[in-house]
Amino acid sequence: MQLHQEYDVAIIGGGVNGTGIARDCAMRGLKTILIEKKDLASGASGANSGMIHGGIRYLQHDANTTRLSCIDSGYIQKIAPHLLFRVPFMFPIPGGVGAGRVKQRLLLPAVEAYFAAYDKYSALKNGMPHTRLSAGEAYTLEPRLARGMIGAVTTDEWGTDPFRLCVANAISAREHGADILVHTEVRGLMTGEHGRCEGLKVRDALTGECREIRARVTFCAVGPWTPRMMRRFGDVEVKLRPGKGIHLVYDRRVVNHAVIAYAVDGRQVFIMPHENGAILGTTDDDYYGDPDEVKGTRDEVEYLLQAVEQVIPSIRQHRVTRVMAGVRPTLHEYGKNEDALSRSHRILDHAGDGRPGLLSVAGGKLASYRELSQEAADEICRQLGVERACRTHLEKLPGGDDAPPPSELGREFHLPANVVERVIYRHGSRARDVLALTREDKRNRALVCECEPVTEGELRYSIRHEFVRRLTDVRKRTRCAMGSCQGCNCIARAGQIFAEERGLRPEESRIEIIGLLQERWKGKSVALGGPQLAVEEINQAIHFGLGGMNPGERARAAGSGEPRT
Numbered sequence: 243m244q245l246h247q248e249y250d251v252a253i254i255g256g257g258v259n260g261t262g263i264a265r266d267c268a269m270r271g272l273k274t275i276l277i278e279k280k281d282l283a284s285g286a287s288g289a290n291s292g293m294i295h296g297g298i299r300y301l302q303h304d305a306n307t308t309r310l311s312c313i314d315s316g317y318i319q320k321i322a323p324h325l326l327f328r329v330p331f332m333f334p335i336p337g338g339v340g341a342g343r344v345k346q347r348l349l350l351p352a353v354e355a356y357f358a359a360y361d362k363y364s365a366l367k368n369g370m371p372h373t374r375l376s377a378g379e380a381y382t383l384e385p386r387l388a389r390g391m392i393g394a395v396t397t398d399e400w401g402t403d404p405f406r407l408c409v410a411n412a413i414s415a416r417e418h419g420a421d422i423l424v425h426t427e428v429r430g431l432m433t434g435e436h437g438r439c440e441g442l443k444v445r446d447a448l449t450g451e452c453r454e455i456r457a458r459v460t461f462c463a464v465g466p467w468t469p470r471m472m473r474r475f476g477d478v479e480v481k482l483r484p485g486k487g488i489h490l491v492y493d494r495r496v497v498n499h500a501v502i503a504y505a506v507d508g509r510q511v512f513i514m515p516h517e518n519g520a521i522l523g524t525t526d527d528d529y530y531g532d533p534d535e536v537k538g539t540r541d542e543v544e545y546l547l548q549a550v551e552q553v554i555p556s557i558r559q560h561r562v563t564r565v566m567a568g569v570r571p572t573l574h575e576y577g578k579n580e581d582a583l584s585r586s587h588r589i590l591d592h593a594g595d596g597r598p599g600l601l602s603v604a605g606g607k608l609a610s611y612r613e614l615s616q617e618a619a620d621e622i623c624r625q626l627g628v629e630r631a632c633r634t635h636l637e638k639l640p641g642g643d644d645a646p647p648p649s650e651l652g653r654e655f656h657l658p659a660n661v662v663e664r665v666i667y668r669h670g671s672r673a674r675d676v677l678a679l680t681r682e683d684k685r686n687r688a689l690v691c692e693c694e695p696v697t698e699g700e701l702r703y704s705i706r707h708e709f710v711r712r713l714t715d716v717r718k719r720t721r722c723a724m725g726s727c728q729g730c731n732c733i734a735r736a737g738q739i740f741a742e743e744r745g746l747r748p749e750e751s752r753i754e755i756i757g758l759l760q761e762r763w764k765g766k767s768v769a770l771g772g773p774q775l776a777v778e779e780i781n782q783a784i785h786f787g788l789g790g791m792n793p794g795e796r797a798r799a800a801g802s803g804e805p806r807t
């Protein structure tokens with residue numbers, strides 16, 4: 243990629259905040275570059291519950307964050323309607339025993355009053371008002387609920403595919419002139435007189451090429467990596483309370499609603515339908531480790547299962563395909579437990595720390611990324627002396643315009659409705675561009691991933707147009723290898739397509755395939771036990787044994803950053 247001599251702004255980090263800020267800056271006409279060390283959405287933005295919610299829970303501690311999240315959630319719905327889906331929540335109330343029965347009867351109206359208070363915020367994001375359900379109604383809607391409930395209260399939120407949200411922001415930024423570098427690590431700052439930050443030293447993880455990128459303002463949007471990066475490169479202290487969270491991912495929609503349960507320590511957790519499966523989450527614990535090394539533990543899995551089996555007793559019989567773990571970049575506060583910490587954010591100017599030209603952000607949520615990005619871009623513009631208003635709440639994200647009906651596209655491209663519907667969900671009004679590849683070659687109609695489902699054409703489209711540099715990146719663009727088989731049936735074919743598109747040699751293509759297999763297995767071991775573990779070991783043996791993949795290739799594929807020759 244041909245880079246500019248100097249940028250107005252360089253943004254570090256390709257999560258939802260980095261891509262959102264890049265979009266906003268580029269839309270205001272700033273010469274913008276974004277640098278991400280792995281793939282887009284590799285950090286917290288790819289490991290969350292995918293809720294574009296108002297945060298009913300925050301209402302207890304931080305009503306302003308709930309209000310702002312609801313407003314921003316409303317905007318996100320307007321600019322990316324294709325990427326959002328309703329998630330109805332159900333709060334079931336168990337009957338209790340003995341004297342507990344009376345207490346539980348009083349709990350139902352109290353919960354209802356709380357949900358009623360949330361209704362006025364929820365309306366800001368086009369949410370449905372709460373409803374109170376009798377026990378019979380609750381069982382009809384959610385047959386797997388534990389017996390003995392006295393009723394339930396519902397509310398509704400919005401869910402999204404956070405990977406696509408990041409990609410859509412990055413595409414929009416590029417279409418407004420930004421340069422996006424993925425798999426490129428920031429290794430240091432360029433400093434000038436009086437400690438001024440004048441740009442970045444970066445290294446391409448695939449080619450090993452190092453270069454310097456000059457920028458008038460540098461914005462650090464590296465989420466939970468912020469304290470480490472700022473200490474190492476800027477000699478600046480930024481305090482966070484990073485909070486580790488894990489989710490269990492199920493192979494199917496175990497429930498119809500997001501069902502709320504209480505954990506042993508009184509925290510709320512939930513199990514909810516997500517995409518073609520379900521997710522159970524989440525934990526929230528102070529985390530002191532390296533965000534690159536975060537992993538779920540067996541203990542955390544047990545904590546979540548114990549909680550949810552109180553309301554869905556069959557939960558242990560369902561198949562967990564993996565455990566995903568991430569770190570929240572929560573704002574630092576002393577003396578509060580993790581759940582009570584504010585989910586708001588702060589834009590920090592490091593001029594006062596002896597690093598003029600360097601800004602960073604602490605905190606934030608997926609649900610309010612647009613608002614955070616606007617504040618960040620306002621500050622960047624202020625420092626550059628540019629006066630241009632934000633338009634990210636008015637202009638749709640790529641694909642956000644009205645999409646043609648699935649039946650029409652299905653007829654036009656000879657594809658079944660369920661396949662077309664998924665393409666529309668991921669690409670919105672641009673679905674026709676994706677499907678048009680079937681005219682180039684009818685093999686592009688074939689399904690590569692049957693779980694999700696994903697066609698050869700969609701893979702090729704993503705590889706060509708959506709910042710894909712490694713095979714594992716197509717997973718986040720298309721959900722190929724994210725379904726119930728976790729890539730067992732589709733990775734080899736996806737690897738062939740990637741190799742064709744990129745002109746890779748067989749040994750290079752094998753490294754890509756092993757990389758994706760390893761990525762899938764990473765989150766599995768903690769989730770599996772007994773016979774499931776044995777099945778998984780056989781599965782690995784088939785790939786590594788019959789596939790003839792040797793340990794040296796495994797190490798390289800693990801993303802050691804070794805240049806691909």
Ligand SMILES: Cc1cc2nc3c(=O)[nH]c(=O)nc-3n(C[C@H](O)[C@H](O)[C@H](O)COP(=O)(O)OP(=O)(O)OC[C@H]3O[C@@H](n4cnc5c(N)ncnc54)[C@H](O)[C@@H]3O)c2cc1C
Binds near residue numbers: 260285289487606
């Ligand atoms: C378990 C969990 C559940 C959550 N659920 C929700 C939810 O349902 N709704 C909600 O609103 N929020 C939720 N959140 C919070 C939300 O996900 C985060 O606040 C948000 O994604 C933070 O985005 P970010 O862009 O700031 O950081 P990140 O997404 O972490 O992005 C930082 C990026 O910086 C990159 N980077 C790091 N170092 C370098 C370097 N040297 N050079 C270049 N790039 C670098 C990383 O690779 C990473 O991609 C959840 C978070 C977690 C962990």
